[in-house]
Amino acid sequence: MTETLIDKLDYRATFDCVQCGYCLPVCPTYLAFKKEKHSPRGRINLVKMAAEEKISIEDMREGIDLCLGCRACETICPTNVRYGDILMSAVEVLEENKSTGVIEKGIRTSAFGIALKHKKVLRLINRGLYAYQLSGVQGLVNKKNLLKPVDKFNQLNKAMPDVVLSRRISRSVNPFRNKEMSVGFFQGCIMESFFAHINSLAMKIMKKNGIQVTNIPTQTCCGALQHHAGEADRTLELAMKNIEAYEKYDFDYIVNTIGGCGATLKEYDKLFVPGTNWHDRARAFTDKVRDISQIMAMIEFDFSNEVNRRAVYQPSCHLENVQKVFSEPLDIIRKIPGLDYVEMNEKSLCCGSAGVYNILHFDESMQILDMKMNNVKQTRPDLIITSNPGCHIQMKLGVEREGLSREIEVRHIVEVVAEACGVMEG
Amino acid sequence: MNNNAMEKLKNFMGDRLLTEIDERVSYGYDGSFGQYLPDCVVQVLSTEEVQQTVCIANEYEIPLYARGASTSLSGGPLPVHGGIVLDFSQWHSKLEIYPEDLIIKASPGVITGDIHKLAESYNLMYPPDPSSSSICTIGGNLAENAGGPRGVKYGVTKDYVIGLEIVTADGKVLKTGGNTVKNVTGYDLTKLIIGSEGTLAIITEATLRLIPKPLDTRTAMIIFDDLYTAGQSISKILTSGVRPSKMEILDRNAINKVVDYAGLDLPREAAAILLVEVDGDPDVLSKELDIVQEALKKIGVDDIQIASDKEEEARLWQVRKLVSPAIVTSGYTKISEDATVPLSKIPDMFRKIDEIKRKYNLNIVVFGHAGDGNLHPTINTNMRDSDEVGRVEDAVEEIFKYAIELGGTLSGEHGIGTMKKAFLANEISDDGVLFQKAIKKALDPKNILNPGKIFPEPGEKRLVLQND
C-alpha cells in the first residue's frame, strides 16, 4: 500500500516545497478560511503526510476539496513547486477512495460524463451556471442560509431554462492556408453554449484583421472539468482526439477565448509520458495554444468607437497562472479609446468560480466572492472585464449579490474590443 | 493532553481551538526541517486569550509554542514535545501609526510587509527587511531578531523596538520599554525578549520606531575574478566614508546557477559578484558612488557597472533575486544556512565552503549579506537519500564550526531553534550556556514556553535533519 500511495500521489514534487509560506498571502482560500490546511503550503504537507501514511487519505479531503485550483500559488512560488500536479494527484486518489455524495455524483455522471463527452449541452452544470445569470440568483441568495445543500441544488435546478444548443459548426472548412496568419479556433463547450456570441465576435475580430480563422468540426471538449474531478482516463481520451483533430491542419496557433479551457489545452503534454510519440504530438499542440488576448495583442487595431466606461479587469486564474498570460489583456484594454482602466486591489485573486467549485461549495465560494467584490467596490467601476465564462458568471453573481446590477456591467474582453472596433454580432 | 485543560480551552476559544488531525499536522512544520504533532492549536486574537491559554498551560504544565507565519529556518515554532500551538497569524487587528512620534504599534500577527507599506505611505521607513517580509509576522521577527539586506546600514529588528507588551510564563501581562527612544529604567527587558525565540515570554504587542524614508537609491554591480579581491573590496567600500544601504554577494556557483536558469549575461568564470546600493539624497548618491569607485580603483578593481535608471537598477537586483529560484532542482530540497563571519574573513569562508562542497560532493551555492558577513550557504539535497542527507549534516556541521573558528557566529539572523542547538556551547562556552539557562529557569521555571529550543538536550551533539 505504501508503495502505491507514494507513487499515486505526487510525493516527489512535495519535496520541492521548502515551506517558506510565500504562497499564503495569494491563496484565496487561506485568506477566506484563515487556516493553514486551506493554504497551498498546508495542502502540500497534507499530501506528503498522506503519502507517508502519517494521516489517512480521508484526512486530506477537506483541505484538498476546498482548493480552487486557481494556481496562484504556482505563480508566486520561488521554488517552482508543481502545485497543480500535486493537487491533481490528490484529487485522483481521493476520487478513487470516495463514496461520492449524492449531489456531486449527480453532477459528475450526467454532466462530466455524458454531456461533455458527447459534446451536447452540459445539462446540469451549464444550466446551474445559467441559473445564476438569470432569475435563480436572487431567490437562491435570499434563501441561502435557510437551505440545505440538496435544496440549494434543487433551487438551481428549478430555475433552469433550456439552454440553446451550441451552434453547429460548418462541416466544410477550407483545409488550405490563404492568409499570412492561419489560426484554428477552439470553441470550448461551456463557452459555446453560453457565450456563442463571444466566440463569433472573436472570430470576426480576427477575420476583420486579416487572419484566416478555421473552426474545425472534429474538435471536442478540452477535458478541464474531467481533469479537475480526477478522471484521468476521460481527460486523456479527449486530449488525444483534439490533438489528432488539429494536427491535420496548417495552423500557426490554436486560439480560444476561455482562460480555463486554454489552460487545459496548454498542459496536454503533461498527460503523456515524455519521450513517447504522443508526448511529442502533445508538445506540438501545446506550443500553438494561444488565448484570444495574445492574438489581439498582435493586431494593429483601428479602433473606431470610444468605450466611455470606468473598468476593472478580473483576470482568469488559469489564463495567468497556467497559461502565463499576464500583460496582453491589459495592453489591449489600455489601448481602447475612452476606457478608463483602474486597477483593483488583489486583482489576481480568484473570484471563487473555479470550474464547478461554486456549485459544489457554494457557501465557501461566496465567501471568496465577497472578498473580490470588496475590492471591486473600492474602485467604483461601471464595467468589469472578464476573460473566462466561469469568472464572468461569478462576477455577475457578485454584482447581483451586492445589488449593483444597475451600476456595474460585466463583459468579456472580446465584447469590449468588438465594440471599440465596430465589430457586430449577426 | 489533559482533558480538563482541553475543555477549558474549548470554553473560551470555541471554534478557534483546532483539534482535528488535519489541522494539527498543518501546524507541525516550519521553513526548516521536521514534522511534529501538537495536541491542539489555538488561534488567538487578543492579549486576554493569550493570557488565559498561558494560565492553563502553566496550571497543567503543557508545552506552549508561539507561531507566527512559520517561516522560521531554524525550527523555532516546531511543537517538538506536543502540547499547544499558539497561532498568531490571524491576529493582525492592530496596526496604528503615530507619524508625529515616528512610531507604529502592532499586534503580533501583523505581516512585516504591511508595516513597511504603512510607514512608506507616510514617507517613513521601518528598516528591518527580512526577505520573508511579505509573509512573516512582526511577532516572529521580534522573537528571532530578524535582519535583512538593509542591516548593513540600518541594523536589525532590535534596533527599532522601543516597547513590548508581553505575557509571562505564569500568565501576567507586562509592558516593557515605552514610547521613547531613550529609556534606561531598570533592566532592558525589551532587548532580552527580542531574539529569545518565544522561550522567555509571549509577545502580544510591539511599539516600533520609524525613520524618514530615504529619497532615492542607486545601485552598482561589481564583478570579481578572485575571491581575495572581493573580500578586500567589501572592507574597502565600508571604510571609504560611504555607508551602503545594501551590499549583497554571490559566489561563482550562484552566478552559474543564475546564468543557467535565466540566461542572464554574466561571466561564468567570475569568482563573485557584489551588488552595492546607496540611499539618500539623489544629489549625494552619485558622489557616493564616485567615492566607492575611487576606493576600489586603488586596489585595482574597475569592473563596475552603475545603473543609470530605475529599470537598470531593477535588472541588477534581479541577479540577486533569481538566486533562490535558480538553485532549485525539482525533487530536491533547499537547506539555507546563515553562518556569519567577520568581514575580513568572508573570502576564507567562501573558500572553505567550496572545499566542503567538493569534499562531500554536494550542491552548495553561497550568497548573502556581504556588508555584515552574513552568508547563506545553501544546499540542494534529496531528502529521500539518507546517505546524502548524512553528508549534508556533516557538511553543515563543518560550516558551523569553521564560522566559529573564524570568530563568527552560528546564526546571523535565523536563530538557533532546534537546528543549531547542538553547537551552542561551541560558540558561547559551557558557562555561557549555564548563564543563559539560569535566565530561562528564572522566567519560565516549568519550562512550558517553547521547550526543546536553543538549549541542547543532554547528549545532543549533532545536527539532525531527519526526525524519523
Ligand SMILES: Cc1cc2nc3c(=O)[nH]c(=O)nc-3n(C[C@H](O)[C@H](O)[C@H](O)COP(=O)(O)OP(=O)(O)OC[C@H]3O[C@@H](n4cnc5c(N)ncnc54)[C@H](O)[C@@H]3O)c2cc1C
Ligand atoms: C524565504 C525565506 C527568507 C527569509 N529571509 C530572512 C531574512 O532575510 N532575514 C531573517 O532574519 N530571517 C529570514 N527568514 C527567516 C524567518 O522569516 C524569520 O525568522 C522570521 O522572523 C520568522 O517570522 P514568522 O512570523 O514566520 O515566525 P515563526 O517562524 O512562526 O516563529 C519564529 C519564532 O518566533 C516565535 N514567535 C512567533 N511569534 C511570537 C510571539 N508573538 N511571541 C513570542 N514568540 C513568538 C516562535 O516561537 C519561533 O521561535 C527567511 C525565511 C524564509 C522562508
Ligand code: SF4
Ligand atoms: S508552495 Fe512554494 S511558496 Fe508555497 S510554501 Fe511551498 S515553496 Fe513556499
Ligand code: SF4
Ligand atoms: S490553487 Fe489557489 S486555492 Fe488552491 S492552494 Fe493554490 S492558491 Fe490556494
